[in-house]
Amino acid sequence: MEKIILTGDRPTGRLHVGHYVGSLKRRVELQNSGEFDKIYIMIADAQALTDNFDNPDKVRSNISNVALDYLSCGLDPEKSTLFVQSYVSELTELTFFYSNLVTVSRLERNPTVKSEIKMRGFNTSIPVGFFTYPISQAADITAFKANVVPVGEDQLPMIEQAREIVRSFNRTYDCDVLVEPKASISTNQACLRLPGTDGKAKMSKSLGNCIYLSDDPKDIRTKVMSMYTDPDHIRIEDPGKLEGNTVFTYLDAFCQDDFFAEYLPDYANLQELKDHYTRGGLGDVKVKKFLYNVLMEELSPIQAKRAELEKDIPAVMEILHKGSIEAKAVAAQTLDQVKSAMKINYFK
DSSP states (O other): OOOEEEEEEOOSSOOBHHHIIIIIHHHHHHHHHSOOSEEEEEEOHHHHTTSOTTOHHHHHHHHHHHHHHHHHHTOOTTTSEEEEGGGOTHHHHHHHHHGGGSOHHHHHHOHHHHHHHHHHTOGGGOOHHHHTHHHHHHHHHHHTTOOEEEOOGGGHHHHHHHHHHHHHHHHHTTOOOSOOOEEEOOSOHHHHSOOOTTSOSSOOTTTTOOOBTTOOHHHHHHHHHTOOOOTTOOSTTSOOOOTTOHHHHHHHHHOOTHHHHHHOTTOSSHHHHHHHHHHSOOOHHHHHHHHHHHHHHHHHHHHHHHHHHGGGHHHHHHHHHHHHHHHHHHHHHHHHHHHHHTTOOTTO
16 A cells, blocks of 8 residues: 655644644655655645635735745655645535534534634634534545644544544445545654743644744744743742743754754753753753754754745745646545445446
8 A cells, every 4th residue: 555645734824833843844754754655735725714714815825825834844846746725626525425424413522623613712603614624634635545644733633533534434335445544743742732932832823922934033032032931930040940831842842962062062962951940040041042043043944945935936836736736636536436436426
């Protein structure tokens, strides 16, 4: 069996460092590993419209933003198929057919859906399209026979529901058309869900607590210097706590030992820095300045590449167009197999 990846992002804004360490960096590593036969990276504009239906300009304007972030981080159109979800109309058909295999009560139990509904304050006014997001995601995955889906930890319930839909379809129609996917998550615990700069559990565009991949270095410095740390670490000599300290969580996600020689030579590695902080005698400002340098080591090459790509946006859009045509052809083959299994291919 071929090893195939499907993953993507909603184009509701620029991607931030949480996206980067949570999934995007991992996608590039998987792409370049040579272990996979096909890799599909989707810009999920149709899903973004489920809760931005009255603001299509927001979604449209961010298609190129997300594409720029993808390409500048190292996703290569020669190795990965980058495409726009709404161009592949077959995904909508698959979503409709799969919806007959899922109950309302099962959707209501999905932890990710419950969390998103609460965060957006939908209550009983939730759009049907948003409510059925797990079914749509199952269609996206199965259309390309993806068996590996790189996701953040919060998306694991979505993958499990996709697996349920695959099993239900194959059992109902006595076939093996659909392939069960497995989630691939980062082994670095700090990367599974990077907190916001304000210390809140989730980095979110709507909460305004993000560091974006394309942020100006001055803005990044400002955000880092205002980061939440240990509120009881008032004086330099006070012992500091690492738990819940956003600065150290970011260092866990981004820091490499060789950064110390250049930016903080008094320490050999991150553990030495942590030990000094917890016993007292190390101020937050010094640690934050180090974190800023660590972040810029990672982000500067990405930003330089993005600046070059921004000079020719039509070329970026053409990459998406070409990838979307390719993705549509693959999804059409799966849809044909699905209709055949369901015995609704009347004219063949």
